[in-house]
Amino acid sequence: MRERAHSTIAEGTLAPSELARFEALVLPHLDAAYTLARYLMDNDDDAHDVAQEALLRALKYFDGFRGDDARAWVLAIVRNACHTWQRTGRSHPVAVEFNEELHSGAVGDEHPEAALLRAADREAVRGAVAALPLEFREVIILREVQGLSYKEIGEIAEIPVGTVMSRLSRARRRLARALSSVARERS
Amino acid sequence: MTCKDFEAQLDAYIDNELPPAVVGEMTEHLDACAACARSHERQLALRRALTQHAPALQAPPGLRASIRQAIRAQIRPAATPRLPEWRWLAAAAVLVGVVAGTWRVATTRARAEALTDALLASHVRSLLGSHLLDVASSDQHTVKPWFNGKLDYSPSVYDLAGRGYPLLGGRLDYVANGAVAALVYGRRQHVISVFLWPAERGPTAGPATVTRQGYHMLHWIAPDYAYWVVSDLGSTELREFTQLLQRADSAAARPDGR
Numbered sequence: 001m002r003e004r005a006h007s008t009i010a011e012g013t014l015a016p017s018e019l020a021r022f023e024a025l026v027l028p029h030l031d032a033a034y035t036l037a038r039y040l041m042d043n044d045d046d047a048h049d050v051a052q053e054a055l056l057r058a059l060k061y062f063d064g065f066r067g068d069d070a071r072a073w074v075l076a077i078v079r080n081a082c083h084t085w086q087r088t089g090r091s092h093p094v095a096v097e098f099n100e101e102l103h104s105g106a107v108g109d110e111h112p113e114a115a116l117l118r119a120a121d122r123e124a125v126r127g128a129v130a131a132l133p134l135e136f137r138e139v140i141i142l143r144e145v146q147g148l149s150y151k152e153i154g155e156i157a158e159i160p161v162g163t164v165m166s167r168l169s170r171a172r173r174r175l176a177r178a179l180s181s182v183a184r185e186r187s
Numbered sequence: 188m189t190c191k192d193f194e195a196q197l198d199a200y201i202d203n204e205l206p207p208a209v210v211g212e213m214t215e216h217l218d219a220c221a222a223c224a225r226s227h228e229r230q231l232a233l234r235r236a237l238t239q240h241a242p243a244l245q246a247p248p249g250l251r252a253s254i255r256q257a258i259r260a261q262i263r264p265a266a267t268p269r270l271p272e273w274r275w276l277a278a279a280a281v282l283v284g285v286v287a288g289t290w291r292v293a294t295t296r297a298r299a300e301a302l303t304d305a306l307l308a309s310h311v312r313s314l315l316g317s318h319l320l321d322v323a324s325s326d327q328h329t330v331k332p333w334f335n336g337k338l339d340y341s342p343s344v345y346d347l348a349g350r351g352y353p354l355l356g357g358r359l360d361y362v363a364n365g366a367v368a369a370l371v372y373g374r375r376q377h378v379i380s381v382f383l384w385p386a387e388r389g390p391t392a393g394p395a396t397v398t399r400q401g402y403h404m405l406h407w408i409a410p411d412y413a414y415w416v417v418s419d420l421g422s423t424e425l426r427e428f429t430q431l432l433q434r435a436d437s438a439a440a441r442p443d444g445r
C-alpha cells in the first residue's frame with residue numbers, strides 16, 4: 001500500500017464558468033490522458049498518480065489555456081509529468097518483465113515478414129512497446145493508439161514534425177524487429 | 188519514384204501525412220513494385236498488431252472521481268454555511284429577482300449570480316456535445332426512474348410531445364456543489380434544459396426572467412420544486428413551455444392524480 005499523490009491546489013480559485021469550461025473541454029480527454037500515462041509509466045499505480053497530478057495541474061493552470069486543442073494541451077501536460085517522474089525516479093520498480101535477450105532484436109537486416117507480426121500476441125506487443133525508449137514510445141502511443149497527427153504530436157513532444165516522422169519510423173522498425181524475433185523464438 | 192523514396196516516405200504514407208500528389212505516386216509505386224508492397228504490408232501488419240494488443244484505455248473510476256472531487260472543491264466558496272446542497276440552492280434561487288428573504292442579501296446575491304452562471308454554463312456545455320444526456324428517451328417512465336438512487340428527490344417528468352415539446356431525456360448535473368436533475372426537452376432544433384430541485388415549502392413565485400448571452404432563463408417556484416428553464420428558444424415559446432410545465436405540475440399535485 002502506498003500513498004496517492006495529494007492535491008495541492010488552492011480552493012475556489014476559478015470562476016464557475018471556467019470550471020464548466022474545464023469540464024466541457026478537458027474532462028472528455030481523461031481516458032486519453034490516462035492511456036498516455038499508462039503506456040509511458042511502468043505500472044498502474046504510477047499511471048494513476050501521474051495522470052491525477054497532471055490533471056490537477058491542468059485545472060490549476062486552466063485559466064491560462066486559450067487554445068482550441070484541449071486534447072493536445074492536456075496530453076502535453078501528462079507527457080511532461082511522465083518525463084519528470086521518470087527522471088526523478090519517483091516511479092516504482094518496473095512491473096513489466098523485460099527480457100533483454102529476447103528483445104534485443106539481433107535479426108540482421110532482413111525484413112521481418114508480415115506473417116510473423118500477425119502472429120504477435122498481446123504479451124509480445126505490450127512487452128515490445130514497454131521496451132521502447134521513452135522518446136520512441138511516446139510518438140508510437142500518440143500516433144497508433146491515440147491517432148494524433150504529426151503536427152499535434154510535435155506540439156506535445158516539443159519536437160519538429162520531421163523528427164516526429166523519423167522517431168516513428170525508427171520506433172516501428174524496433175517494434176517490428178522485436179516482434180518478429182519473439183515469433184521466431186517460438187516457432 | 189525510386190524504392191528509396193518510397194521507403195523514406197512509407198511512414199508518412201500510412202499515417203496519411205503526405206500531400207495528395209505524392210500519395211498518388213506512392214500508390215503507383217506500390218502497385219508496380221513487389222518489394223515495396225511487402226514493406227507496406229509489413230507496416231500494416233504492425234499497425235494491426237498494435238491496434239489489437241495495445242488499445243486505448245479507460246481511466247479508472249477512482250481517477251475520474253478524484254478529478255471531479257477536485258473540481259467541486261474549486262467551486263466551494265470559502266466560508267459557506269454548511270447547508271445540505273440543494274437547500275442553499277433553493278435559498279439562493281428564491282432571491283433571484285423574486286423574494287428577498289431573511290438571508291443576508293449580499294452573499295446570497297453573489298450566490299444567485301453564481302447559480303445563474305452555473306446553470307447557463309451547464310446548458311451551454313450540454314450543447315457542446317460533451318454531456319447532453321445521460322438517459323436518452325422520449326418516455327417519461329424511462330427518464331424519471333433513471334434518477335432513482337442518484338438524487339435524494341424524484342424529479343417530475345412530463346410528456347409534452349403532443350404540445351410540440353418532445354422529451355429528449357435527462358442528465359445528472361453538478362451545479363454549485365450539488366447534484367441536480369436536468370431534464371431536456373426539444374422544440375424544433377432548439378434544446379430546453381429544465382433544472383429542478385426541492386424547494387422549501389412556502390409561497391410559490393415567479394416566473395422571473397433573466398437573459399444572458401442570448402439565452403433566456405426562466406425561474407419559478409412551485410410548491411415542491413424550484414425550477415430553472417434555460418434555452419435559446421424565443422421568449423414567447425419558452426413562456427408557453429413553462430406554462431405547460433406548471434399546468435402539468437398542478438394537475439399532478441391534485442389528490443385524484445392525473
Ligand SMILES: [Zn+2]
Binds near residue numbers: 190191
Ligand atoms: Zn520499390
